[in-house]
Amino acid sequence: MPLESPASPNHFLNALAERTAPVVFAYDTASGRFSYLNPAFEKVWHRTRQSAMGNPASLLRMVHPEDRRHLEEVYRELLEGAIVKETEFRIVLRDKSERWVCLKPLLLEDEGLITGYAEDITAAKRYNDNLKKFSDKKNSILNILSHDLAGPLAMIHSLSQVLAEDLGPDGDGEVRKVIGLIERSSQQGMRLIQEFIRQEFLESSKVELIKRRVDLVQALREIMEEYGQTQQMTGKAFRFHAPGESVYLSLDDNKFMQAVNNLISNAIKFTPDGGQITVSLEEGEETVLLKVEDTGMGIPEKYHATLFDKFTNARRPGLKGEPSVGLGMSIIRTIVEWHQGRIWFESEEGKGTCFYIELPKQ
Numbered sequence: 001m002p003l004e005s006p007a008s009p010n011h012f013l014n015a016l017a018e019r020t021a022p023v024v025f026a027y028d029t030a031s032g033r034f035s036y037l038n039p040a041f042e043k044v045w046h047r048t049r050q051s052a053m054g055n056p057a058s059l060l061r062m063v064h065p066e067d068r069r070h071l072e073e074v075y076r077e078l079l080e081g082a083i084v085k086e087t088e089f090r091i092v093l094r095d096k097s098e099r100w101v102c103l104k105p106l107l108l109e110d111e112g113l114i115t116g117y118a119e120d121i122t123a124a125k126r127y128n129d130n131l132k133k134f135s136d137k138k139n140s141i142l143n144i145l146s147h148d149l150a151g152p153l154a155m156i157h158s159l160s161q162v163l164a165e166d167l168g169p170d171g172d173g174e175v176r177k178v179i180g181l182i183e184r185s186s187q188q189g190m191r192l193i194q195e196f197i198r199q200e201f202l203e204s205s206k207v208e209l210i211k212r213r214v215d216l217v218q219a220l221r222e223i224m225e226e227y228g229q230t231q232q233m234t235g236k237a238f239r240f241h242a243p244g245e246s247v248y249l250s251l252d253d254n255k256f257m258q259a260v261n262n263l264i265s266n267a268i269k270f271t272p273d274g275g276q277i278t279v280s281l282e283e284g285e286e287t288v289l290l291k292v293e294d295t296g297m298g299i300p301e302k303y304h305a306t307l308f309d310k311f312t313n314a315r316r317p318g319l320k321g322e323p324s325v326g327l328g329m330s331i332i333r334t335i336v337e338w339h340q341g342r343i344w345f346e347s348e349e350g351k352g353t354c355f356y357i358e359l360p361k362q
Contacts, residue, residue, distance in 0.1 A: 022117040064090035100125040156186040235273030241280035259332045263292040271296035293354040299347040
């Protein structure tokens with residue numbers, strides 16, 4: 001008995017698309033209409049396929065106003081031949097709830113079609129946002145602990161050395177042993193804090209860069225709120241300024257915010273009690289400028305040229321003896337460069353320091 005002829009590949013692809021969870025689509029650029037939408041579309045957009053295929057402009061109106069321009073730019077880039085791996089945006093449903101969508105489009109030039117698929121990533125987005133929020137809280141607490149613990153330990157270490165000198169070599173042997181124990185214990189405590197902070201920072205920097213579309217204003221506001229709650233503990237005032245409610249950039253926010261955290265931590269270490277630390281954003285046509293400014297002791301001129309070197313001689317303990325991470329500034333520059341940005345600083349002894357990070361809008 002002869003075998004039946006196999007079904008066409010298009011038949012299998014259509015059957016797969018009809019049953020798959022992501023939204024599969026095909027958009028005809030000439031007519032400006034969808035030629036195909038699979039059933040998953042209705043679960044994400046909460047409307048029928050027929051209504052969308054007959055009126056594509058209505059879908060654009062569902063895109064969040066802050067994301068609409070971004071999506072239009074992606075469309076223009078696709079038509080110009082750019083390869084867009086993926087893009088994220090929000091849609092607003094009829095009940096006013098917001099959903100996050102990840103779109104992965106592909107232009108088929110010969111057919112005049114934009115095809116691809118889209119996924120509802122709302123749950124993953126909220127999960128990642130919560131993880132980042134806890135990560136920011138952890139980092140700010142670590143930085144504050146390193147400041148508040150290392151300072152007293154450094155003071156104890158210095159006082160033990162003074163006591164040892166006053167006691168002299170002929171002093172009571174048992175007292176010398178106790179003083180030696182205090183000196184070694186305080187020194188070990190400072191080393192442990194330094195190594196812990198260093199490893200936290202280094203481990204994060206080694207993980208692969210994963211960018212996503214991030215509201216930098218919101219991310220910075222959250223981290224500054226954490227520091228703002230510690231004003232009585234740190235003895236510093238924290239200020240945040242932004243040009244508007246939202247500034248969206250393509251960032252690996254976990255890595256980038258850890259770099260910002262490290263800059264704020266340095267500002268805490270080198271700013272005396274009663275000083276101020278200010279984080280601000282300035283938005284230009286093609287770039288965004290982030291500033292971390294303090295009213296601290298400033299960076300000596302002799303360290304300016306080597307501050308970002310991997311093995312710099314610019315490592316200094318803080319005003320209260322806080323240990324230096326050492327590799328921090330080198331890694332911060334690397335993280336900024338991973339984001340196609342640049343970092344520099346201005347500083348004058350006794351008048352404070354301002355670090356600048358310029359990032360391209362993408």
